[in-house]
Each structure stands twice: as structure tokens, then as C-alpha cells.
Amino acid sequence: MAYSDKVVDHYEHPRNVGSMDKDSTDVGTGLVGAPACGDVMKLQIKVSPEGIIEDAKFKTFGCGSAIASSSLVTEWVKGKTLDEAAAIKNTDIAHELALPPVKIHCSVLAEDAIKAAIKDYKSKSGLGEDEKAAG
């Protein structure tokens, strides 16, 4: 299978690789996928008091498309509000990286990772479902 230039670029020069303290209250961690399926993504976001994503880091076990999808979303979420980040669609990721049909699941996983990281941050900082219910 031939990879797109963008996938190869992210694979060879992944952006924002690393880890943040998952116990810190301003960090949200999303861990999605399963080793048995051949894909695991860990996406972390650091959120400012104003609700802006200041930093993002990833680590991914998977094929080139999975690595590229997670690398790309770390670039995209930075500077966005939580709502803006949550609005990123897997189709946007797949389109940007020119993923073939058999690799669409990689972009789905990347979208799931963003949502999981946001959910984790909200539950830690008390912005979760409880607040909505109260509001």
C-alpha cells in the first residue's frame, strides 16, 4: 500500500510526542483502542483556566496511518476551546491525510481519543455531566 506524503511526514517526523502528568487536574488523558486490534492511542491535553487547550501530546501503537492521525490531531487541538476540539470529525482527519478506506478506522480512533481526553479533563475538573445537570 502506498502512503500519502502527509502520512509519511507525520510518521517520520511525529509532532508532539510525549506524555504529561495524568494526575494533574489541568491534564485530560484519552487512551483508546486495544493491543489485540493493533491500535492503541494515548492523547493528552493541557487546558488553561480559560478553557483553551494549551498543549497536546500523544503516544500511539499502530500502523503509519494511526500514528499520523494522532500526530495530526495534536496539532489541530492546540489553541482550540474544548468545544471546538470536540467538533473535530474523523472525516476531516481522513481527508487531510488522504487515508484509504481500510484506514478510516485510524481516523475514527483519533476522534475518539480527543473526546476521551476532553471527557477525562471535564470529569477531573468538575466540568462534567454534573455541572450540566446543575446548570
Next chain:
Amino acid sequence: MTTSAIGRRQGQPIYLDYQATTPCDPRVVDKMLPYFTEKFGNPHSRNHAYGWEAEEAVEVAREQIAAIIGADAKEIIFTSGATESNNLAIKGVAHFYKDKKDHIVTVVTEHKCVLDTCRHLEQEGFKVTYLPVKANGLIDMAELEAVVTDKTAIVSVMGVNNEIGVIQPLAEIGALCRKKGAFFHTDCAQAVGKIPLDVNAMNIDLMSISGHKIYGPKGVGALFVRRRPRVRLVPMINGGGQERGMRSGTLATPLCVGLGEACAIASAEMAAEAERLHGLRDRLLNGLKARLPEIYVNGDLDNRVAGNINISFAFVEGEGLMMGVKDLAVSSGSACTSASLEPSYVLRALGLDAEMAHTSLRFGLGRFTTEADIDYAIDHTVKAVEHLRSLSPLWDMHLEGVDIKSIQWAEH
């Protein structure tokens, strides 16, 4: 074509996938070429010199093929390849003896063309036993003995596995089948020319042979069919009754000549080549082990052909790794390389966890592999694995002492 060496064309990756296919040896091509042009006769034409010279060439090839497995030339049937040979052997025997016997025994790690043939026969009403393998990839002889009955028409066990290179105990299986009165068929596409084979000493009744796995041309293979005691087959292709009526159709003289010459070369060079490849494989494995922790060989290391090594690189995914070793042409057991999203059924049959099966690479070494190729492969693979482990959340967990199996993963 800019050719520095066979399997190392300028700008192309180093070829380390000799279990998938092999380049035609130039000596084989030289022997074939006249039979495309000036010696183009139909080997079945009995009336003129064109036919005679083609027939003579085909019969020399038949002798060469028979010689490498200790058979008689009359017992060699030309086919289009090992897939056809496997189909003809298993379906042919099953159909011929179906009034008396309705049972077939094979193994879960066989090539897809054997397994699919058996599935097809199950739909026709035959009973098939799929033997498991031990963790090293070899069958348990006691388990085989327990399942072969007087209703078993044929036992089909491959000589050498295409993914993990392990060598099944053919002589023991042959002795058991002879004692129990079942025919023994073996798919030796990966074994011929790599290990010594003797159809009489091993009590083999049918053997499938491939051209393109042994530096011969694609599109040709052979089936050994024993004459004494006689094995009878229902043919799949009907026609002019060529090949003792078992496989009609005009023989492809150049391809037959190529397969014969490939066998003759392999026969002459087998011992020295096996020793050379063994040295290269040890160099590869030791080189990788010296620089990378957490790597595991899949399949038995002792009962294995010299040109194969299959390794799981824990915590990195196989297809991602293949992208990293882009200067090497290798193969992966990872699901991502197939559309099925299932990792290799052969590795799963060894009892490997799906996550370990996903992390495997198969290195296939062959006639044109050099020490420089291996040294490059070691360095390239080590760098790719280190890069991917630096990206792998599973590697981090391993370093932190977290057992990955203790985590509740959401399978998708």
C-alpha cells in the same frame, strides 16, 4: 534495468521475502529461453522433430524433479503450481476413494489453499479433522495417531511452514500413515530444495512442488503421485489425457524445463546453501537480539529451514514497523496488511496473543542474500523499532511495570 545484484535493484528495497517468491535464477532462464522460440514444438506431437525435442526436454525436467525427492520420473505430474497440486492431491484422492473413505486429516497451520480445499470438501460431505500444533508450530504425533482411522483417505501435512519455516516430522507421519492405511500428502512448496527429501524413506504418497519458491519460473509446479503402492486420483482437468490422465493440457515446455533446472541447481547446492543461510540467519537474529530487548522468535528454532526467521517485536505494530523498514522487502503477520483485520492465523495457532501476532515480521533469506544485506537489515530494523517504541504507549507501560493484560481495553 540497472542491476547491481539480483534482489537488490537500484532504488528498490533489499529483498528479504524469499518465502513469498524467489527471482528466477539466471541459469534457469538460460535453459528456458530456447523453448520459447526455436524449440517451440508441442511435446505431445509424436510425428516430427519439433515435438520430439520438446518432449525430450520435458522428460529431462521430469527426471530432474524426481531426483531431488528420490522419486521415479513416471511419478511426476506437471501442474500450474503448488495450489493446483494441493487441490489435485486432496480432491483427487478424496473423490476417488469416497465410497470407502470419507475422512481427511490436515493441520490448522497449512497454507490457505489446503485449508480452503478441505473446507470445500466438507461442503461436499467429507469429514475433516484440523489438527492443532504445539507452541513451537509442530504437530503432536500422538494427536495425529489418535485421529487417523480406517475411514481416513488422506492425511495432508506440509513439509515446511511458509510463515514460520518449521519442519514437520515427515518420516514419522509417513510411517504412521502407512501403518494405518491412509495416503500421506505433503505440501512441500517451501521444503523442496531447502531440506533433504526422500519419498520412499519418508513414505510420502503425494507431494506438491512449486517452481517459483525454488528460483524457477512462476506458473509451474508438480505433483508427485506414488505408483507402488498405487495412488489413484480423479482428475480436475479433463482433456487429451496427458500426464497419465491426471492433468490434461499441453505442457508448457519452457516452464517445465525451468522447474527441472531449478531442481537440479537446488539439488547440487542445497547443503552448502543451507549452511550459508544458517550463518546469515544467526547473524541477523544475534544482531537484533544484541541491540533490542523484548523480541521473540515465533516457531521452533531448531526444526526450521535456514532461510526463515519470524520475530515478534513486542510493543510495536507490524505494519507500522514495515513502514519504518521501508528499505527492506519483508512480510508481516499484522492484521493491517490484510483486509480482514485479523492477525496471522498461523501465529495465533501457536497460542500467541493477538497483540504479539500483530508485532511480527518475517525475514526470508535466500540465494542472493549477502552479509552486507543482513548487516543493513539489522541496523535499519533496530532504528525503526527504537523509533516506534519511543512512540508506543505500550512500551511506556512496559517500562513502568504495568501489565498490559491487566488493562480493560475497549476492543473495536
